[in-house]
Amino acid sequence: MSDTRDSSSESVITQGAEIYALAERLWPLNRSISGEGLRETLRILQEFVPELELIEVPSGTRAFDWTVPEEWEIREAWIADEDGNRIIDFADNNLHLVGYSTGVDQTMSLDELQPHLHSLPEQPEAIPYVTSYYERNWGFCLSQNQREALVPGNYRVRIDARHFGGSITLAEAVFPGKTGDEVLFSTYCCHPSMANNELSGPCVAAALAGIIRKMPERRLSYRFVFVPETIGSLAYLSRNLESLKKKVISGFNLTCLGDERAWSYLPSRDGNTLADRVAQHCLKHLAPEFKRYEWRHRGSDERQYCAPGVDLPVASVMRSKYHEYPEYHTSLDRLGRTVTANGLADTVRLYKTMIEVMENNTRPTAVVLGEPQLGRRGLYARTSKAGSAEPSRAILELLTWADGTNDLIDIAERGRMPAWDLLGPLQILVNEGLVDCARTQEASGRRPHSYLVK
Amino acid sequence: MSDTRDSSSESVITQGAEIYALAERLWPLNRSISGEGLRETLRILQEFVPELELIEVPSGTRAFDWTVPEEWEIREAWIADEDGNRIIDFADNNLHLVGYSTGVDQTMSLDELQPHLHSLPEQPEAIPYVTSYYERNWGFCLSQNQREALVPGNYRVRIDARHFGGSITLAEAVFPGKTGDEVLFSTYCCHPSMANNELSGPCVAAALAGIIRKMPERRLSYRFVFVPETIGSLAYLSRNLESLKKKVISGFNLTCLGDERAWSYLPSRDGNTLADRVAQHCLKHLAPEFKRYEWRHRGSDERQYCAPGVDLPVASVMRSKYHEYPEYHTSLDRLGRTVTANGLADTVRLYKTMIEVMENNTRPTAVVLGEPQLGRRGLYARTSKAGSAEPSRAILELLTWADGTNDLIDIAERGRMPAWDLLGPLQILVNEGLVDCARTQEASGRRPHSYLVK
């Protein structure tokens, strides 16, 4: 990520190293569900996604059943021993402070301090990630090793924080396409210094936005949403629900995208949306060993996007899933360990393929009755003999399933081939006037999308 | 079963020992598809189910394709040897006489007698159970050992029986609930002294009636039907078909309920009624090793209840199924061997759970969009950290599937948890105003039932 890189064309990051460099740059910022760490993160992302617009939602705003909380500002936070040594310091690691801690400046005994300390006995070197957004509280997180080194005595505890009527910050970028149908990518920026969950999400989102910007023409629109988890997606949904329900035909919650240890698929609540179908189809061909979770294993913003009555077609394609890897929600979830340049690059490649399939999806209809004469169009070996070349299976599968009910993913599944192997042959058939790809507008993303391939 | 026990409240039997004692009391009566043995059985059952009304259906009455046969009265029946010793005597065991035998008083050679004898060469100690309801005939059943001990000579055969224009006797008890939706329990009382098939059926039915009577409030109505098998259920159906088709949403044929060797599930003809769904769900969680039969293995009154055009949602949850245990339809099917107090008690417990699930079944609908804020309602750990307590999975599963299309059994299946674990959490969500359990009236029991949980 060179400093000399300028504006639009240069701001596309597609290489693993570039995405990783972005993650390194965002690493030290203290993100939370509100505040300057969040805003600064979004401003840096704007360098790579200039289309990104920031939206401030004031404290006190209703978001369905929720209320946007006060903004949180933190200047310093530490625990000092009797000699004044800052033995735990937020300046060393954002995770040392319980998120949304109230201010405190007090000297207390170790016994009084203990209830405010959080550590993980079974992972003695890890600092846990703890927050208390909706109940006023304060606390420090530290490794079990640090905790056990504390000696009886008095400790000065200082947290210079304030809660005030401010706002939470959302961001969105829309890349319009020829049709009103939209693919939604949502990711969250509220996690302080942790890598797979969750610097990988916004960094991969930025990379995908760049890829989409550079597409020569877009059939679909693409919407990127960067929000604090839960309250952010709720606030975003409460402002945009009807419009999203009309437009979005497929969507993904971008989270846990950085490691190289696993591929994971979590369905939408519906389980059979275009997002689910394209995800499973691409994973099956590109990462056949992927782990298939069920909806009951959900745990991120898909809970909001797929809630009853919201019903957006949002699935998740992840690497190692939240809750399922040992470093999750601790200081061990760090760059180089749970996020690698290769991991990020492979993730981007898979999503790029899913985008390509969705972008070109269609329900072709045969124009002629019976099989067309491929030979006179040069699509069939003209001298037939055993073992000689045949017309591509892709062409035959497209023609036979082109009854207007099957989309490209259906045809690929029936033919047991990847959908992307159908794209060239489909173009040939359209050019030859043998199939028609009439557009089928469909509501709410529950059914796969179709449009005219030209 | 003390003689000092009086009327209503005392007549509830729920303990295995009490149900077993009832079976012992009913044991000696000579039941058949008509007659005093049947009536006396029903009268004793009335002590425990005072709501039970006896219905006499006269001989000659049409019941669909059938005609109610003449009543059968039997005073004595025996075979005596040349010395006048009663070597086979109905007074010793009801099974010695072929059911519905005609009267006879005749001396005959062993050769002449043989065609009237029934025994089981492969079970030499067992007396088989044989009837001849619709063809006039007489015969004796005896063990193969007894038969082989017969010596050539003359035997006096005496059966003091008569067939006459009387009636068969049905009985029903209805426990009304707040809604018109009804659960049907049918059992049969036409089997003489045999235990699993079939004293277990009426005895468990009596226990379940007591449990239902004591429910503080009932959403559903419950109908108990005690009939002679086949002709009784046909006669009952022919009198009540339209009404039953309107009301019954779930039903069970109560048979073979007393041993401890197996759990068995026989589906309704439809296979996917509420009865089937609740049976499979409860068995899966409480007796996961249960044996799953197919409709082609049917053999009792479900044949009538599920016949084409009748189409009632009647399944069977049994212990060792008829035809499938060695003592079936022989004198070896006796109390203590094929029916135990523990076996009866466990059966009652399982049915009680099925009743609880049906009684509380509903299709909840979420009231708020997006996930509600559980934290401020005390339903979520307010300080989130890795490994800390989460809101109960039950609450989250209820909220996410509360789209008005899933009933409690669906939600439990999707969440891979027993439906009864959802009942408390559902009550909390209803109380908090987060879900609405609108009643969905459904005809014919083919779809699960819903009502308002308050």
Add this chain to the structure above:
Amino acid sequence: MSDTRDSSSESVITQGAEIYALAERLWPLNRSISGEGLRETLRILQEFVPELELIEVPSGTRAFDWTVPEEWEIREAWIADEDGNRIIDFADNNLHLVGYSTGVDQTMSLDELQPHLHSLPEQPEAIPYVTSYYERNWGFCLSQNQREALVPGNYRVRIDARHFGGSITLAEAVFPGKTGDEVLFSTYCCHPSMANNELSGPCVAAALAGIIRKMPERRLSYRFVFVPETIGSLAYLSRNLESLKKKVISGFNLTCLGDERAWSYLPSRDGNTLADRVAQHCLKHLAPEFKRYEWRHRGSDERQYCAPGVDLPVASVMRSKYHEYPEYHTSLDRLGRTVTANGLADTVRLYKTMIEVMENNTRPTAVVLGEPQLGRRGLYARTSKAGSAEPSRAILELLTWADGTNDLIDIAERGRMPAWDLLGPLQILVNEGLVDCARTQEASGRRPHSYLVK
């Protein structure tokens, strides 16, 4: 196949040896997609299927996307060495000449000749089958052994052939039944001397036509179509499409029917037509080891019959499937090796069973409510005892599933018995007035057919 055999009644061939003899008689004719070899084949078939009408479709006629090509006439074709020895001669084997070769009379070096030669290096003794219908070309096919024996030098190549405005020849025979519903059998006659693919097809078709002619009464109509593959079925469809779509409820492409090595099932494109259901049901019971192909393995005229918009219910039940046996499309596919009398006879037997099931298929409806009293009709053992005879399971399965939604194949599948075991019992139940087999007319063969069994 005796010469003294005369007209109609004698012309039925059902024995394997008779069918095999017909194949031997047709063997030497040089069939192609047009011409005298094809016509002579059809004329011989007319001896066995006098109902067969020949239809000439002139060159230049449009058939959907195709145009009927010129007719091809071949008088002689050979390659001679410098000594005038005819080293490759069409007179020795029809396969030596590329089908539809243009005329040529020329002397050329071996190097010039090579591009016109076709052989199979991996099957050095086999002459491959090669055609060039739609691109003007000429060539010779020979075994790899023959080819390697060629020495450098000059060769005279002579093909006395002409292409001219003539016609292709189709043939059809219709055996009308009481209802308008029709079963279609299509086979093709365009292959020169090869046995399994494809003398077995027309020969088995002739045998089946004889069986159908002799049926004492037919509920269904049966249509036999003999065509050159692809262009013939397209031409036939383009002339008859609307009528076929109205009438045909089931159909089969008769191909590869002669060997004893395998049974194969290729579904229709729909996959669930009556043809598919009857094929799978009969194969499951009669040849349970049959190989199940998928639609993507198609390769014959089912491609036309099942094309989008044509949508006829045509499946294939084959022995060793085209492309799947080593002799396919070579001179090794010869009588005695890939076609045997036994193989043909077993194939005819299987199709006869499928015809019997389709002919008798129905959706019975119970006339009485509840189970009818079988005993008084002699359909049930009147004295019931453990282990005694029960009414046939077939009768009970018919009665319980007779709700008007299940056809015989459904009932047989549910009862896990062959459909033909239901036919006698169904007749009994109809005679007894217990079930009614009302006719259910259904369009386009997508649903199983029903009619009144009397």
